[in-house]
Amino acid sequence: MTQNTDRDSLALARQTWRTLEPYHGAVYFSPEAAGQYAELGVDARTGYFASRSAALGAAPADLVIATFFNFNPQLVRRAIPAAWEAATPERFAAARLTGIDTTLRRILGADVSSPALARAAELARTAAEVAVRHPQGRPLFAAHAALPWPSAPHLVLWHAQTLLREFRGDGHVAALLTAGLSGLEALVTHAATGDIDADVLRDSRAWTPEQWGQAVENLRERGWLDDGPHLALTEDGTRRRAEIEHTTDTLAALPYLTLGPAACAELRSLVGPFSLAVAKELIPWAVDRLSEESA
Numbered sequence: 001m002t003q004n005t006d007r008d009s010l011a012l013a014r015q016t017w018r019t020l021e022p023y024h025g026a027v028y029f030s031p032e033a034a035g036q037y038a039e040l041g042v043d044a045r046t047g048y049f050a051s052r053s054a055a056l057g058a059a060p061a062d063l064v065i066a067t068f069f070n071f072n073p074q075l076v077r078r079a080i081p082a083a084w085e086a087a088t089p090e091r092f093a094a095a096r097l098t099g100i101d102t103t104l105r106r107i108l109g110a111d112v113s114s115p116a117l118a119r120a121a122e123l124a125r126t127a128a129e130v131a132v133r134h135p136q137g138r139p140l141f142a143a144h145a146a147l148p149w150p151s152a153p154h155l156v157l158w159h160a161q162t163l164l165r166e167f168r169g170d171g172h173v174a175a176l177l178t179a180g181l182s183g184l185e186a187l188v189t190h191a192a193t194g195d196i197d198a199d200v201l202r203d204s205r206a207w208t209p210e211q212w213g214q215a216v217e218n219l220r221e222r223g224w225l226d227d228g229p230h231l232a233l234t235e236d237g238t239r240r241r242a243e244i245e246h247t248t249d250t251l252a253a254l255p256y257l258t259l260g261p262a263a264c265a266e267l268r269s270l271v272g273p274f275s276l277a278v279a280k281e282l283i284p285w286a287v288d289r290l291s292e293e294s295a
Contacts, residue, residue, distance in 0.1 A: 009253065009257055009261075010246070010249040010250060010253055012256065012261055012264055012265075013249060013252065013253040013255075013256035013257060013264070014249050014252075015264075015268065016256050016264045016267060016268055017164060017165070017168060017252065017256070018289070019267075019268045019271055019272055019275055019290065020124065020161045020164070020267070020268075020271050020275060021161070021165065021275070021286075022275040022276075022278050022279040022283050022286050022290065023157065023158060023161055023271060023274055023275045023278055024158060024161040024162050024165050025278075025283060025286075026100060026103055026104070026107075026278045026281075026282050026283070027051075027096060027099060027100045027103070027158075028048060029282040029283055030099050030100060030102075030103040030282065031103075032098075032099045032100075032102040032103045032106070033047070033051070033095070033096060033099025033100060033103065034047060034099070035099070036095035036096070036098050036099040037050070037051065037092075037095055037099075039095070040086050040087040040091060040092065040095055041086040041087070042079075042083055042086050042087075045075075045079065046078075046079040046082070046083050046086075047083075047092070047095070048079075049064060049068070049076060049079040049080055049083065050079065050080065050083035050084070050086075050087075050089070050092040051092045051093065051095060051096035052068075052096075053067070053068070053080065053089075053140075054089035054090070054092040054093040054096070055089075055093065055140075055143035055144045055146065055147055056089075056139075056140070056143045057089050057143075058081065058084045058088070058089055059080065059081075059089075060080070060081060061073070061076050061077045061079075061080040061081060064076050064079075064080050065077075067139055067140040067170075067173075068140075069173045069176070069183045069186070070183030070184065070186055070187050070205055071183070071205045071206065072184075072205055072206040072207050072208075072211070074206070075205070075206035093147065097150065097155065100155070100158055101152070101154075101155055103282075104154050104155075104158065104278075105154070107277055107278055107281050107282075108154065108274060108277060108278075111274065112152070112153070112154040113153075116270050117153050117154055117157065117270070117274065118153040119266075119270060120153075120157050120267060120270040120271050120274070121153040121154070121156040121157040121160065123259065123263055123266065123267040123270070124156070124157050124160035124161060124164070124267060124271075125149070125156055125157075125160045126259060126263075127160065127164060127255035127256060127258070127259045127267075128159075128160040128161075128163040128164055128167075128255065130254060130255040130258045130259070131145070131163055131164060131167040131254070131255045132145045132163065134254065137170070137174065138166070138167060138170035138171065139170065140166050140169065140170055141163065141166040141167045141169070141170045144162055144163055144166050145163055147159070157271070157274075164252075164255060167252060167255070168248065168251070168252035171247075171248055171251030171252050172244075172248040172251075172252075174247075174251065175244045175247040175248045175251065176244060178247070179240060179243070179244050181244075182215070183205075184205075184207055184211060184212070184215045185215050185218065185219055185224075187201045187202065187205060187207070187215075188212065188215045188216055188219055188225070188231070189219065189224060189225075189233065189237065189241050191231055192224075192225055192231045192232055192233045192237065192241075193233065193241060196285075198212075198231055216231065219237075223236050223237065224236070224237035224240065225237060272290065275290055276290050276291070
């Protein structure tokens, strides 16, 4: 597959993905989704692993560890395969969809039936269906791409962004591995950019302070991090992290480049208010970024 990957095109693709991402990401912070998982007999964290990996079938823990990449394997093993004893993958997938359906209806209200959302769903699905034609090397994406499309426009939009997100995510894992980073080391370098607090990344993926500290030392020895009191990339680390992001952007760009600049701009304009409403309710740390990008 060929594509135009000049800087402006990649920037537009990245901006479009970031504008839509909170609309998808709501499912990970949704009390309604957590309630659905509780009805199946598991806690929210187990529900996260089971519902996101359900597209793979009753996957063993090692497959979830491989495709999710940056979580402590012990955390995954506490959830999988025990989750499949509580309920089938099909029930977890249905619980996830019901949870996000209820969440979006609550937050967006009448907008779930608006012409703007219907048009956004149409555009996002067009982009996602481009990705669906290129599943090679993207196992988690391919599994989600095999799921049936929902019918309601607000869920079509959510499913489309789910596909675009997993399409990008599988490419990002490939870029990190090519750069020689483990899942934990990838988190440390992300924290060192200053984009997100290190404690949030460490604790949400269940790494211990000792494991995190060892990864920091390993990266310092390899020239990624400086020796100062604060977590910071070296000049070489900054360059290498930028290369990872560029590779990720390049691998993720095709759906947006096929959609075209005008349609991407329209999609961002349409979904921006929906993403902002969701972020204000569930993902407050994403609000400033969304506001900046829509300015």
